[in-house]
Structure formats: C-alpha cells, structure tokens
Amino acid sequence: MLGFLKRYARNPAAVVGLLLVLAVIGMALSAPFVFPRDPLSLAGRPLQWPMDNPRFWLGTDNTGRDIAAQIFHGARVSLLIGLVATVIAIAIGIVIGAISGFYGGWVDDVLMRVTEAFQTLPNFILLLVLVAVFGSDITFVTIAIGIVSWPPSARLTRAEFLTLRNREFVQACRVLGMRDAQIIFREILPNALPPVIVYASVIMAVAILLESALAFLNLSDPNVPSWGNLIGAGRGVLRVQWYVSAIPGVVILLTVLGVSLVGQGLNDALNPRLKGR
Amino acid sequence: MSDNTLLSIEGLTVALPKGADRPHALEDVSLRLAPNEILCVVGESGSGKSLTAGAVMGLLPEGVRATSGRILFEGRDLLALPPAEMRRLRGARIGMVFQEPMTALNPLRRIGSQIAEMFRIHTQLSGAEIDRRVLALLADVRIPDPEGAARAYPHELSGGQRQRAMIAMALALEPKLLICDEPTTALDVTTQAQILHLIRDMQRRTGTAVLFITHDFGVVADIADRVAVMRRGLLVEQGPAGEVLNRPQHPYTRALVAAVPPLAPPPAQPISGEVVLEIDHVSKTYRKGGWLKRNRRVTHAVKDVSLSLPRGGTLGIVGESGSGKSTLARCIVRLLDPDGGAIRLEGKDRLALSREELRKAAPQVQMVFQDPYASLNPRRRVGELVAQGPIIHGTPKAEAYERARELFALVGLDPAALDRFPHEFSGGQRQRIGLARALAMRPRVLVADEPVSALDVSVQAQVLKLLARLRVQLGLSIVFITHDLRVAAQLCDHVAVMREGEVVENGTVAEVFARPSHDYTRALMAAIPGQGWTPPVAFGSEEPV
Numbered sequence: 001m002l003g004f005l006k007r008y009a010r011n012p013a014a015v016v017g018l019l020l021v022l023a024v025i026g027m028a029l030s031a032p033f034v035f036p037r038d039p040l041s042l043a044g045r046p047l048q049w050p051m052d053n054p055r056f057w058l059g060t061d062n063t064g065r066d067i068a069a070q071i072f073h074g075a076r077v078s079l080l081i082g083l084v085a086t087v088i089a090i091a092i093g094i095v096i097g098a099i100s101g102f103y104g105g106w107v108d109d110v111l112m113r114v115t116e117a118f119q120t121l122p123n124f125i126l127l128l129v130l131v132a133v134f135g136s137d138i139t140f141v142t143i144a145i146g147i148v149s150w151p152p153s154a155r156l157t158r159a160e161f162l163t164l165r166n167r168e169f170v171q172a173c174r175v176l177g178m179r180d181a182q183i184i185f186r187e188i189l190p191n192a193l194p195p196v197i198v199y200a201s202v203i204m205a206v207a208i209l210l211e212s213a214l215a216f217l218n219l220s221d222p223n224v225p226s227w228g229n230l231i232g233a234g235r236g237v238l239r240v241q242w243y244v245s246a247i248p249g250v251v252i253l254l255t256v257l258g259v260s261l262v263g264q265g266l267n268d269a270l271n272p273r274l275k276g277r
Numbered sequence: 278m279s280d281n282t283l284l285s286i287e288g289l290t291v292a293l294p295k296g297a298d299r300p301h302a303l304e305d306v307s308l309r310l311a312p313n314e315i316l317c318v319v320g321e322s323g324s325g326k327s328l329t330a331g332a333v334m335g336l337l338p339e340g341v342r343a344t345s346g347r348i349l350f351e352g353r354d355l356l357a358l359p360p361a362e363m364r365r366l367r368g369a370r371i372g373m374v375f376q377e378p379m380t381a382l383n384p385l386r387r388i389g390s391q392i393a394e395m396f397r398i399h400t401q402l403s404g405a406e407i408d409r410r411v412l413a414l415l416a417d418v419r420i421p422d423p424e425g426a427a428r429a430y431p432h433e434l435s436g437g438q439r440q441r442a443m444i445a446m447a448l449a450l451e452p453k454l455l456i457c458d459e460p461t462t463a464l465d466v467t468t469q470a471q472i473l474h475l476i477r478d479m480q481r482r483t484g485t486a487v488l489f490i491t492h493d494f495g496v497v498a499d500i501a502d503r504v505a506v507m508r509r510g511l512l513v514e515q516g517p518a519g520e521v522l523n524r525p526q527h528p529y530t531r532a533l534v535a536a537v538p539p540l541a542p543p544p545a546q547p548i549s550g551e552v553v554l555e556i557d558h559v560s561k562t563y564r565k566g567g568w569l570k571r572n573r574r575v576t577h578a579v580k581d582v583s584l585s586l587p588r589g590g591t592l593g594i595v596g597e598s599g600s601g602k603s604t605l606a607r608c609i610v611r612l613l614d615p616d617g618g619a620i621r622l623e624g625k626d627r628l629a630l631s632r633e634e635l636r637k638a639a640p641q642v643q644m645v646f647q648d649p650y651a652s653l654n655p656r657r658r659v660g661e662l663v664a665q666g667p668i669i670h671g672t673p674k675a676e677a678y679e680r681a682r683e684l685f686a687l688v689g690l691d692p693a694a695l696d697r698f699p700h701e702f703s704g705g706q707r708q709r710i711g712l713a714r715a716l717a718m719r720p721r722v723l724v725a726d727e728p729v730s731a732l733d734v735s736v737q738a739q740v741l742k743l744l745a746r747l748r749v750q751l752g753l754s755i756v757f758i759t760h761d762l763r764v765a766a767q768l769c770d771h772v773a774v775m776r777e778g779e780v781v782e783n784g785t786v787a788e789v790f791a792r793p794s795h796d797y798t799r800a801l802m803a804a805i806p807g808q809g810w811t812p813p814v815a816f817g818s819e820e821p822v
Contacts, residue, residue: 168652172714175610176666177639190656 007269014265020258024251028075035069039225043069047241061230061244062237071251073225078208078255081142081226085207086200088146093153094189094196100154101161102184112158115151123148127210131219138221141214145207153196153203160192194270201263205256212252227252282349283486284310284333284454289346291328291337291510302328302341303510312453315480315487317497317518319533320507321733326490329507330456332356333488334373335363350454369399372447372485376459378439382431388442389415389427395449414445418475437468444475451483458490465597466760470804473500492734494537495763495807498522506530508821523813532821535814536738538763540805542786546749548770553754554586554609554642554722559618561604578604579615580778586722586771591748591755593769593786595762595801601778602758606726609756610644611635622721640670643715647727649707653699660695663713670718677717684713687750689743705736709743716751726758738817741768762805766790767816774798 008014037043046064048056058068100111118126130144164170165188173183214220215228222229227248234244291303303325310316320326331337333348335355348355350371355363367373375381383391389411396407415423418441431439440460447455457476461469477500480487491497497504497518505515506527514527525531561579579601586592596602607613609620611627619626622641630638646652653662663684664677672680682692688709699707708728715723725744729737745768747753759765765772765786772789774782774797782795793799 168646168648169654171607171612172644172646172652172711173654174612175639175642175644176669176714176718177636178665178669179636182669187654187657191654 004269008265011265011268013261014268017258017261017263017265020254021262024075024079024255024258027072028079031069031072031076035066035072037066037069039069039073040065040223047237047244049241050243050247058247059243061233062241063233067230067244067247070225070230071227071248074227074230074248074251075255077138077224077226078211078228078252081138081145081211082204082208082259084142085145085149085210086204088143089149089203089207090153090196090200092146092150094157096150097154097157097159098161098184098189098192101158102165102180102188104162104165108158111154115154118148119151124210124213127214128219131214136214136219136221138224141211141220145210148210149203149207153199156196156199157192160195161188164188164191195267198263198267198270201259201266205259205263208252208256208259212248281311282309283312283351284308284488285347285349286329286333287347287349289329289332289348290344291325291332292342292344294340299509301344301510303332305346306507306510306512307346308505308512308515310454310486310488312486313480313484315477315489315500315502316505317489317491317501317503318505318507319491319494319497321492321533321735323509324507325510326492326507327458330373330458330488330490333454334367334371334456335360365399368395368452369450370452371454371456372450372452374440374443374447374455374457374460377463378436378443379431381443382439384431386430387427388429388431388434392427392442392446392449395446399450410449411445414449415442417448417479418442418445420445435468436464437471440464440468440472441475444472444479448479448483448485452485454488455480455485456488456490459492460489461496462492466762466806467597467800467804469496469806473806476500493806494522494534494734494812495805495810498807498810506533522810525814528819529821531814532735532819534812535817535819536734537807537812537816538738538741538761538767539812539816540763540766540790540808542766542790545770545785545787548587548590551588552585553588553623554756555619555621556582556584556605556609557619557621558583559605559608559615559620561601561608561613561615577778579608581618582775582778582780583618584773584780584783586754586756588754589748589752590770591757591768593757593759593765593772594775595759595765595772596775597760597801599777600775602760602775603726604778605775606644606724606756606758609722609724610642612644637670640666640718641720642722642724643718643720645708645711645715645723645725645728648731649704649711650731652711653707655699657698658696659699659702659710662699662710663695663717666714666718680717681713684716687716687747688713703736704732705740708732708736708740712743712747716747720753722754722756724756724758727760728757729764730759730761735821737764739820742817744768762790762801774801 042064043066044056044060044064046060046062048060050059051057056066058071061067096111100108126148127144131141134140170183170188173187211220211226212228212231215226216232218232220226220228230248231245238245286306286308289303289306290301293300293302306329318326318329332343333355343356392411392414393407396402396410411427412423415426420426420438420441426434426438461472464472473496489500501518504518504521506513508529514521514530521530525534559579559582563576563578582605584592594602594605604613608615615628620628660678660681663681667677667680668674681695685692685695690706690709729740732740741764748755757769769786772786773780776797782789782793782798789798793802
C-alpha cells in the first residue's frame with residue numbers, strides 16, 4: 001500500500017488531479033457551514049457582477065441567487081451524482097462482464113448482444129428517453145446515468161476474464177472443488193479489477209458532464225442546486241452576463257480534469273510496468 | 278592464436294538499469310571463437326548467456342549497455358562501430374537464429390520473400406537470381422517441397438520447418454559467424470534432433486563458426502566443440518567439450534552436470550498389484566467451428582486410451598506436443614469431460630458423478646500444474662492458497678493452517694513464509710507451494726502435468742528428488758505427464774508413450790527403455806540429446822550453492 005502511494009506521488013499530474021478532487025470534496029463538505037442559507041433562495045439584486053458586492057464574491061444570477069453558494073452546494077450534488085452513477089455502472093458492468101467472460105458460449109452471446117444494444121444507442125439520447133419516461137427527480141437522473149454508462153465496463157471486465165479464466169490458478173481452484181461464484185468473485189475478480197477501477201474515473205467524469213448537459217436543457221431536477229442548473233439558468237443572459245454560465249463551467253472543467261488525472265495516475269501506479277514504455 | 282580467432286570477447290561488462298536485481302548483467306566475460314568451431318554457452322535463466330549473444334549482435338535491450346570491454350570480430354571492435362557499419366555486418370557476416378521461429382518470422386509475409394530480403398538488402402542480385410538462391414537454400418536445409426515452402430506463410434509450416442527456414446535465412450549470405458539462441462528449446466525432441474543435426478551439418482559444410490546458446494547439457498554433448506559455462510553474469514568455466522562434460526572442475530558446473538537425469542532408470546521398486554486408478558477406453562474430441570458444416574474442424578485429442586495406475590506407483594505419460602497427454606490429464610481431474618469411456622478411482626467411475634458430487638469428491642484427485650508463475654493466484658498469500666482447499670471442504674481454519682505449516686516443512690519451505698505472496702518466491706519454490714496445495718487435500722491420486730518443464734535444470738533435479746521422496750514417504754500414486762524421457766526414466770515405474778491421441782506403447786520403465794517395441798518409441802529414444810554421454814557426477818548428488 002505504501003509502495004502504491006509512493007508510485008502515485010511520483011507523478012506530478014496525478015498529484016495535481018488529487019488536489020483538485022480534494023478541493024471539490026472540501027467545498028462539498030464545507031457548504032452547509034460557509035453558506036448556511038438555502039442556496040436556491042433569493043439573496044440579493046439579480047445579475048451583480050463578481051467582486052462588485054463583497055457579500056456575493058462570485059456575483060448573483062438572473063434570479064438574484066448567490067452563485068458562490070450554488071457552486072459550493074452544487075459540488076455535493078455533482079459529486080454524489082458522479083459517485084452513485086459510477087457505482088451503479090461499474091456494478092452492472094462487473095456482474096455482466098464477469099459472467100459473460102467466465103462462462104462463454106451462449107451466455108456470453110446473449111449478454112454481449114444486450115451490451116451492444118446499449119452501446120449502439122448514443123448514451124445521451126438514451127438518457128433523454130429514460131428521463132422523459134421516468135421523470136427528472138434527482139434519484140432517477142442518477143440511476144439513469146448509471147444505466148447508460150455500464151457497457152464499456154462490462155466489455156472491459158469480460159476481456160480481463162477471458163484471459164484470466166484459462167490461467168492455471170483458476171483451474172487449480174476448480175480442481176480444489178471451489179464453487180463458480182467463489183471462483184468468479186473471490187479469485188478472478190480481484191485480478192481483473194485494476195483496469196476497471198481506472199475506467200471508473202472516466203465514467204465519473206462523464207456522469208458529471210451528462211448531468212450538466214441534462215440540466216442545461218432544463219431536464220434535470222430543478223429543485224437541487226447543481227452546476228448544470230446554474231449553467232442552464234445563465235443561458236438566457238449569456239451574451240452580456242456570461243459569468244453566470246462561465247463560473248460553473250470552469251468548475252466542471254476543473255473537476256472533470258481532476259478526476260481524469262487521478263484516473264491516469266491510478267493507471268500508472270497500478271500498472272508500473274507499462275509506464276516505462 | 279590471435280590470427281586464428283574470428284570472434285573475441287574481451288573483458289565484456291554489461292550494466293543493467295538501476296533497480297535491477299544486480300548491477301551487472303555480464304561481468305568481465307572473455308570468450309574466443311575460432312572459425313569452423315561450435316562454442317556452446319551454457320547457463321540457467323538469468324546467467325547472461327542470451328545477453329552475450331545480444332551484445333555481439335548489437336541487440337541489447339533498452340537501458341542495458343556495455344560499459345567496458347571489447348568485442349572483436351575479424352579484428353574490428355563491434356562495440357565501437359557506428360550503426361550503419363553494424364547493419365552491414367548483421368545478416369551478411371553474422372547470422373542469427375532465434376528461439377521461437379513463429380515470433381521471429383513476420384506472420385504476414387511469405388517465407389520465400391523473407392529469405393529473399395537478405396539478398397535484396399545486402400546484394401545487387403537480380404530478381405530471378407534471388408529466387409533461384411532462395412530455392413537452393415530451402416533445399417539445403419532439407420525442407421520438403423522447397424517451392425511450396427517458399428510460397429507458404431509462417432503459420433502454414435510446422436515448428437521444425439519454420440526453424441529450418443530461419444536457418445536458411447541466417448545462412449543465406451554465408452556469414453562467418455552464426456549465433457543460435459536456444460534454437461531448439463521450443464521444439465519437440467524428434468524435431469530438435471533433426472535441427473541439431475542440420476546445424477552441425479551446415480556448419481561442417483560451410484566452415485562457419487557457431488556461438489550456440491543453450492541450457493541443455495544433452496544438446497551440448499551432441500553439438501559442442503568447446504563449452505563455456507555461465508552463472509549470474511560470470512564465466513565460471515570454459516574448455517574443450519570433452520573436458521568440461523566429463524571432468525567438470527567448477528562446483529557449479531559439477532552441480533549442473535549432476536542435475537541432468539541419466540537415461541538408465543534406477544532399480545525398480547516393488548509395487549502393489551492393486552489398481553487405484555483405471556482409465557478405460559477414454560476418448561476426447563474437440564469440435565471447432567461455425568455454423569457451416571464445412572468450417573467445422575474435429576480433433577481427436579485422446580483416442581480410446583486405456584491405462585491403469587497401481588497404488589503407490591507412478592505412471593509416466595510421455596509424448597510430444599499435440600500427443601494428447603495434457604488433455605488426458607485434464608480428463609482425469611475432470612477439468613475436461615471426455616466423450617466416452619470410464620475413469621475409475623478405486624472402482625468408482627468419476628465420469629458418472631454429477632457436478633455437485635464431483636465437487637465433494639474433489640480431494641480424491643489433485644493436480645500439480647506446469648507453469649509455476651500462472652498456477653498461483655498472485656493476490657493471495659501462499660498460506661491461504663494451501664489452506665483454502667481443506668477449508669472449502671469443511672476443515673476448521675486453524676486446523677487447515679496447521680496442516681499448511683506441516684506441508685511447507687514437508688516440501689522443504691520455511692513454515693514462517695506462510696503469509697508471503699507468491700511473487701516473493703522463485704520458480705522452484707512456487708512449484709513446491711503448488712505441490713503443498715495439492716497434498717493438503719490428501720489425494721488418492723496426484724496428477725502432475727509437466728511439473729518440472731518450466732524450471733531450470735538444477736531446480737528441476739531438486740523438485741524431482743522431492744517428488745521421489747514424497748512418493749515413498751506418503752505412498753503417493755502419481756500420474757506424471759512429461760515430454761522428457763530422461764525425467765520419466767528417473768521417476769516413473771510405468772511408462773505410456775502417446776502419439777496423436779493414442780497410446781502406442783505401455784510397460785514398465787525398464788522394459789520400455791531397454792526394449793522399445795514401437796517404432797515411434799524407438800524414434801523418441803533415438804532423438805534424446807546427449808545419448809553418448811553419461812554424466813560423470815551422480816544424479817542430484819551435488820547442488821549449486
């Protein structure tokens with residue numbers, strides 16, 4: 001574990017990524033103390049530029065809400081959506097990929113056709129359909145993002161299982177009389193996990209972006225202070241008061257960048273042999 | 278002497294990158310090679326023998342470089358040559374044959390065009406002349422149907438034919454020096470004998486000097502004029518082949534020689550008449566292929582095999598690659614389901630068991646695998662690996678770990694090492710762990726699938742000695758799969774020879790080795806390298822320090 005941290009810390013980009021992610025987490029945790037008021041309530045005169053009023057250092061949006069408060073509280077929503085959607089996507093992906101790769105044959109054929117069916121649909125379109133059908137409550141939105149994001153992790157897990165299932169250590173487990181479920185989840189899965197964990201960072205970044213895109217189209221939950229909602233709100237005043245959309249845009253950029261850098265750093269630290277090439 | 282030296286390596290030191298297990302891959306290595314001479318460089322893995330060849334060719338891996346010394350070839354220092362000069366020498370003056378012909382040949386180009394490339398790069402010959410020479414070369418290396426082989430892609434030829442094509446390519450421009458890096462290690466023993474014969478024959482005809490890298494003393498005895506023994510980057514002994522093979526001086530050379538299993542089987546031990554495992558008319562067929570009938574391929578991996586294993590005995594199943602011996606082993610432990618026949622353990626047919634019954638019966642037959650690196654889960658501690666089998670079958674955890682500790686001591690490992698991970702052990706130690714894992718189940722029959730073929734010779738001898746000891750100590754009944762007749766002679770009571778899925782000969786080890794009755798068995802025996810040489814140091818009597 002210590003060696004892992006050391007390898008991770010050797011990569012400056014990964015450390016920067018980690019700092020960015022920690023900063024976002026810090027914002028999310030401190031939001032109720034720094035901005036105890038409801039971030040969606042009216043705070044002052046609408047459309048004050050940042051730094052104009054010392055009370056609103058990031059200014060106010062077109063309905064007079066404090067942008068800084070929305071950014072801080074939005075960090076909780078975006079992180080939560082990112083994490084939960086990623087966990088859903090990875091869980092579905094691992095189970096389907098593991099079963100598909102381990103058993104092969106017709107099980108693999110059926111599961112892979114289903115995966116391809118999901119993959120051929122552009123995931124944002126699928127997400128729009130799901131939200132249109134089930135409504136735009138934040139819970140549904142999160143689940144829907146998880147549901148449209150699992151296919152790549154299923155394929156990744158399957159590929160790992162295909163190479164691992166014929167290894168002699170797996171055969172040795174079968175010779176010992178171990179049950180399939182134990183072989184799949186306790187013996188093979190830990191060996192198949194590193195690339196999937198790395199890929200999780202990509203899913204998380206995409207999940208945050210998907211929610212923002214939904215909110216921009218006014219299709220996300222309007223009752224939560226997410227960054228996407230703020231961008232969507234600023235759309236009407238984009239030409240003059242561009243900062244309303246730009247500030248949450250930059251925050252999303254930095255967060256996604258941070259998550260991606262952490263993913264890359266994990267990749268290098270988990271596969272140290274690949275790095276020298 | 279100096280005017281009769283083609284290649285002279287003087288005080289060569291090659292540095293490894295930082296963080297490697299030792300600072301130098303080669304330390305102060307000096308070798309001389311005269312024209313028309315075969316010098317065998319022998320050593321175990323990590324001895325630096327292949328790097329020596331790489332240094333001569335200018336093919337050192339990235340980050341590895343020669344720090345001092347000279348490599349003089351025809352009077353010029355190869356280490357000081359600019360890359361363009363070096364390219365002119367490679368192929369034209371120095372040829373090279375690699376270990377694995379399938380990866381050394383370009384899979385997308387025809388054999389003929391790959392050989393012709395040698396001429397196109399180094400000569401101004403016309404296309405018709407090149408074609409003529411390519412065919413002549415292929416005929417020289419005695420490939421059947423040279424025209425067909427020239428048109429073939431690498432995957433269309435057998436392993437032996439591919440290696441012949443590689444040799445044809447290496448010898449195309451009649452180089453003064455031929456470097457062979459384990460050229461027969463990836464081949465079956467009968468093919469190996471043919472290729473060794475070919476190399477020796479071509480060398481005599483052309484007067485080429487050969488630097489031959491190998492780990493196999495049998496091969497050395499067959500081919501070498503002079504021998505150099507390497508260990509961990511140091512040259513420990515060199516001299517004429519007869520001297521080194523029959524009167525080895527250095528303790529390490531003596532240990533290596535002592536690790537070569539002699540061909541004569543040890544005196545037979547008494548075996549009970551009771552049969553513990555009976556293989557009765559077992560067949561296994563692989564069907565490959567798609568929806569269309571004509572694309573289907575059927576391979577009869579095991580054809581109607583009947584064998585029996587006496588209690589406390591060892592049955593050797595010997596054969597070349599593709600003979601079906603590993604498939605048979607996997608049928609016995611039921612990693613594969615045979616198509617027909619019966620496999621009876623103490624009278625009960627294992628093939629009739631349901632999945633759940635089979636799971637319960639798992640301890641009865643256990644297996645030791647070939648690859649010590651792939652057969653242990655890298656993410657589990659070795660104690661867990663050994664204890665996990667008994668735990669699955671209901672042994673309390675403390676008791677299972679206690680047994681694991683005893684087994685570690687039994688197979689010659691430190692019981693305190695129980696909570697280490699597999700990567701902290703060497704290949705031979707890992708094979709002992711695999712053995713402990715199988716023994717933890719207290720099996721009636723142990724199936725060992727080439728358990729020593731991935732190990733260095735000296736480690737191989739130690740593991741064989743361990744198996745021989747355990748067999749007596751625990752009264753084990755073993756099915757021992759191997760391609761190596763020397764190994765079979767030392768460990769087995771009965772030997773069955775397999776070819777293309779069938780058992781062609783079956784008898785006690787003394788019978789089969791003294792009076793082989795089938796032509797194929799005789800061909801296998803005749804192909805064993807180093808037959809004329811009897812190791813002067815008793816088998817396993819000395820070990821490397």
